[in-house]
Amino acid sequence: MDKFFLLAMNGLIWGLIIALIALGLAIIFGLLDIINLAHGDFFMVGTVLAWATIQSTGSFWLAFLVAPLIGFILGALIQRIVIQPIRNVAALSIVATFGLSLILQETVRITYGPTPGRILPPIPGTLRMFSVDYDIYRLFAAAMALLAISGFFLFLKYTQLGTWMRAVRHDRDTAIAMGIPAGRVYVLTFAIGFALAALGGVVAAPITTVDFRGGVDILPFCFMAVIIGGLGNLPGTAAAAVLLAFLEGIIQSIADPTIARIASLVLMSAVLLLRPQGLFQGLAR
Amino acid sequence: MTAVSIERVLLLALATFLVAVPWLVPAMVNDFWVSVVAEILIWSLLAASVNLLFGYIGLLSFGQALYFGFGMYGVAIGVDAFHLSFWPAFALGVVAAMAMALVTGIFAVRLTWHYFAIITVVFSLIFYFLALSNKWLTGGDDGINFTLPPTFDTFGFHHSFTDPTFQYFFILAVAALCLLVMYRLVASPLGKAFLAIRDNDVRASLIGLNVYLLRLTAFVMAGFLAGVAGALFAFFGRYASATYMFYHVSGEAVVWAIVGGAGTLLGPLVGTALFIIVREVVSTHWEHHSLIVGVVAILVVIVAPRGVIGIWDDWMARLAAGGDDAPSGAIELRTEP
Amino acid sequence: MTEPVLRTENLTKRFGGLAAVNDLSFSLASARLHAIIGPNGAGKTTLFNLVSGLVTPDNGRVFFHGHEITGLKPHRISRLGVKRTLQIKSVFPRLSVAENLWITVRGGRGFLNPFRFAASDRATAEKVDRTLTQIGLAPLAHRQAGTLSYGDVALLEIGMAVISEPRLLLLDEPTCGMSPAETSRAVEKIRELARSIDIVIIEHDMEVVFEIAHDITVMAQGGILASGSPREIAADERVREAYLGREEDEDYVEEAAHASA
Numbered sequence: 001m002d003k004f005f006l007l008a009m010n011g012l013i014w015g016l017i018i019a020l021i022a023l024g025l026a027i028i029f030g031l032l033d034i035i036n037l038a039h040g041d042f043f044m045v046g047t048v049l050a051w052a053t054i055q056s057t058g059s060f061w062l063a064f065l066v067a068p069l070i071g072f073i074l075g076a077l078i079q080r081i082v083i084q085p086i087r088n089v090a091a092l093s094i095v096a097t098f099g100l101s102l103i104l105q106e107t108v109r110i111t112y113g114p115t116p117g118r119i120l121p122p123i124p125g126t127l128r129m130f131s132v133d134y135d136i137y138r139l140f141a142a143a144m145a146l147l148a149i150s151g152f153f154l155f156l157k158y159t160q161l162g163t164w165m166r167a168v169r170h171d172r173d174t175a176i177a178m179g180i181p182a183g184r185v186y187v188l189t190f191a192i193g194f195a196l197a198a199l200g201g202v203v204a205a206p207i208t209t210v211d212f213r214g215g216v217d218i219l220p221f222c223f224m225a226v227i228i229g230g231l232g233n234l235p236g237t238a239a240a241a242v243l244l245a246f247l248e249g250i251i252q253s254i255a256d257p258t259i260a261r262i263a264s265l266v267l268m269s270a271v272l273l274l275r276p277q278g279l280f281q282g283l284a285r
Numbered sequence: 286m287t288a289v290s291i292e293r294v295l296l297l298a299l300a301t302f303l304v305a306v307p308w309l310v311p312a313m314v315n316d317f318w319v320s321v322v323a324e325i326l327i328w329s330l331l332a333a334s335v336n337l338l339f340g341y342i343g344l345l346s347f348g349q350a351l352y353f354g355f356g357m358y359g360v361a362i363g364v365d366a367f368h369l370s371f372w373p374a375f376a377l378g379v380v381a382a383m384a385m386a387l388v389t390g391i392f393a394v395r396l397t398w399h400y401f402a403i404i405t406v407v408f409s410l411i412f413y414f415l416a417l418s419n420k421w422l423t424g425g426d427d428g429i430n431f432t433l434p435p436t437f438d439t440f441g442f443h444h445s446f447t448d449p450t451f452q453y454f455f456i457l458a459v460a461a462l463c464l465l466v467m468y469r470l471v472a473s474p475l476g477k478a479f480l481a482i483r484d485n486d487v488r489a490s491l492i493g494l495n496v497y498l499l500r501l502t503a504f505v506m507a508g509f510l511a512g513v514a515g516a517l518f519a520f521f522g523r524y525a526s527a528t529y530m531f532y533h534v535s536g537e538a539v540v541w542a543i544v545g546g547a548g549t550l551l552g553p554l555v556g557t558a559l560f561i562i563v564r565e566v567v568s569t570h571w572e573h574h575s576l577i578v579g580v581v582a583i584l585v586v587i588v589a590p591r592g593v594i595g596i597w598d599d600w601m602a603r604l605a606a607g608g609d610d611a612p613s614g615a616i617e618l619r620t621e622p
Numbered sequence: 623m624t625e626p627v628l629r630t631e632n633l634t635k636r637f638g639g640l641a642a643v644n645d646l647s648f649s650l651a652s653a654r655l656h657a658i659i660g661p662n663g664a665g666k667t668t669l670f671n672l673v674s675g676l677v678t679p680d681n682g683r684v685f686f687h688g689h690e691i692t693g694l695k696p697h698r699i700s701r702l703g704v705k706r707t708l709q710i711k712s713v714f715p716r717l718s719v720a721e722n723l724w725i726t727v728r729g730g731r732g733f734l735n736p737f738r739f740a741a742s743d744r745a746t747a748e749k750v751d752r753t754l755t756q757i758g759l760a761p762l763a764h765r766q767a768g769t770l771s772y773g774d775v776a777l778l779e780i781g782m783a784v785i786s787e788p789r790l791l792l793l794d795e796p797t798c799g800m801s802p803a804e805t806s807r808a809v810e811k812i813r814e815l816a817r818s819i820d821i822v823i824i825e826h827d828m829e830v831v832f833e834i835a836h837d838i839t840v841m842a843q844g845g846i847l848a849s850g851s852p853r854e855i856a857a858d859e860r861v862r863e864a865y866l867g868r869e870e871d872e873d874y875v876e877e878a879a880h881a882s883a
Contacts, residue, residue: 029399107576475735484716485713
């Protein structure tokens with residue numbers, strides 16, 4: 001029972017973090033129509049930036065600012081240099097993002113090194129919950145993720161850029177006809193996507209490893225959340241991420257973790273084939 | 286010299302070179318590179334399977350490693366667990382790969398564009414995890430090592446892969462056969478139907494082509510090529526491992542096919558050769574050759590999406606047509622589903 | 623009474639809340655060239671999509687020579703003899719002109735053999751040559767279709783429609799985007815074809831419509847507004863109100879009203 005609670009809570013918290021990362025993928029996939037195979041590596045870069053910030057300034061909290069900022073800049077650069085020029089061969093964008101993924105992984109491997117490292121949680125200690133000593137930092141991480149997700153939805157609803165993004169997502173041609181600068185929206189969307197993933201990386205860094213392969217596991221999960229939640233359905237994506245991670249956590253307490261992953265993948269296939277609009281239609285705005 | 290005669294000469298030169306490799310290459314470099322060429326030929330079949338789907342029927346699959354894996358494990362498990370000899374094991378691998386392609390293709394081919402690419406990755410991940418978790422069968426990441434059965438062992442005619450020269454020629458023969466099959470396919474009515482579907486699938490259905498069935502056919506054929514590659518790989522390395530089923534392997538094959546030239550016959554071979562040679566040369570001094578793969582992939586997509594052979598074909602066409610009336614060089618990939 | 627070539631019964635198709643085609647019952651007698659006209663959004667192309675199988679109806683049925691084709695897949699309907707062109711000129715851009723025609727013939731019937739050379743099919747090659755001459759594209763036979771001028775693509779489309787030996791030909795705005803010279807060439811071809819094939823044509827060019835159509839159906843808002851001979855349509859008040867409000871069209875309407883059918 002203790003193990004169950006532990007894994008379920010871990011699942012829930014991871015779900016919130018993944019939701020944050022997956023939202024970044026959702027806007028890139030939904031708005032730019034790109035299968036971003038490097039998205040997991042954006043997360044990984046976030047963890048590395050957290051580590052680097054601690055190394056150079058000693059402060060973990062600064063990473064919450066630095067990582068998303070650098071992620072934003074990198075995202076904007078990547079969109080302009082790599083994505084923009086290939087809009088005429090859109091089918092090959094997946095190849096470009098695959099190349100990007102390799103570049104990011106190898107660059108980190110060269111600069112940071114091949115051995116995984118750890119970051120100590122900035123908030124040490126545990127809290128007694130349901131007869132289990134639960135890490136306080138994990139609770140904090142969940143709160144941070146929730147805060148960031150809420151902030152993102154508020155941004156989408158109440159800012160001009162957010163409105164532009166929603167308009168372009170809804171109807172590209174009409175948005176352009178109405179004078180919305182689509183090109184700028186695309187750059188900013190990719191930048192925000194990277195930033196969200198990087199922020200997720202910072203939040204997750206103390207509870208995972210800093211490893212150049214850290215993005216490999218995250219990537220399929222993000223895609224699962226986007227597909228099962230429904231392409232273009234941002235609340236659905238977030239909900240799907242939380243639910244999937246939570247379910248996987250529960251399944252892990254009774255079976256092999258690989259089984260949980262396989263089950264999620266099978267569910268994802270079913271959704272792709274039978275209900276491509278996703279399972280969370282009700283949440284779509 | 287006409288374009289056609291230039292191409293004929295070059296093809297002849299390539300064929301001659303390939304046949305002479307076991308003697309030429311050790312003289313030029315060393316013995317080790319003979320097996321590198323053999324590896325290139327094997328992996329070029331995986332690239333060819335990607336190329337068949339993307340270049341000829343317009344479906345970009347990011348999961349061909351799955352069928353490679355079935356070919357590979359078909360052989361490994363066939364020999365190791367069922368004690369099959371060479372040819373039955375080879376057949377098992379190829380048939381298993383094609384069967385898998387049929388079963389997954391029935392579902393995958395119903396989707397197009399991004400969703401097709403995604404589901405091919407998902408299917409390959411599912412089986413990758415299954416392979417990892419069923420260590421008793423697959424050896425997981427560590428894999429299975431097995432003893433190599435001889436290829437021919439009748440009436441005093443004994444040859445096996447333990448002889449590097451025989452191994453090379455067998456692989457060359459199989460690869461050449463597959464190339465010949467592709468060549469005939471492209472020139473056949475079925476091949477023309479594939480091209481029509483690639484160009485305009487709605488129009489294709491309106492002229493009476495059963496697009497779903499034809500795509501499925503192509504998918505199974507691609508599964509065949511990937512399966513042959515996997516089976517050869519297992520015999521070549523006397524080894525099979527789940528790591529070769531991971532989507533990175535599929536992705537690299539896609540890059541090789543695109544760089545070589547999607548929709549061309551020799552593109553897969555050229556692309557694969559380029560990358561493997563670079564890998565072998567670079568990795569003796571520097572272990573980060575994946576960085577080169579990534580950079581080249583991006584550069585090619587931005588600057589030369591037609592790939593090496595694609596661009597070559599355009600030059601040749603321009604030469605043949607005398608400068609004007611040349612087909613457009615731009616790759617015509619739709620930007621909308 | 624002979625079975626009409628094409629007949630629809632209460633055909634309905636909704637997109638979202640809007641009925642693009644609404645309870646449409648329509649009948650096309652054979653050996654005629656039938657024009658369907660109407661303002662944008664009247665449902666003309668949706669009707670073609672329903673008949674050719676690209677879209678399945680929410681309600682109603684479609685009959686081709688008495689044979690029900692409702693809900694059949696596009697390639698099945700095509701093989702029954704219903705061929706169409708698309709509103710946006712659409713061929714196989716990376717195939718040559720000759721190959722476009724070739725695959726149209728072989729796609730429509732028979733087994734696609736992977737073991738022979740396509741070039742060895744002499745019968746089809748001859749057909750392709752004849753059609754190339756017929757549509758006047760013989761000198762461009764080996765050009766990639768994607769490099770052709772718009773007018774030539776339209777001709778190729780007509781060639782593809784012809785070579786497939788259709789029993790019913792649906793032409794969706796065949797002269798759209800053509801120069802006057804190209805238009806008269808196309809109109810000539812269509813008139814020739816109409817001698818042996820049943821044709822339904824969607825057109826916006828009133829000059830073309832009144833010149834070649836035997837019957838005209840006017841669609842508006844998913845339904846039929848009026849149907850009849852060109853003279854009847856020209857004289858119909860409702861049609862003038864709903865659709866022929868444009869100055870240029872007035873002239874043709876006048877001409878048609880005074881011309882003998």
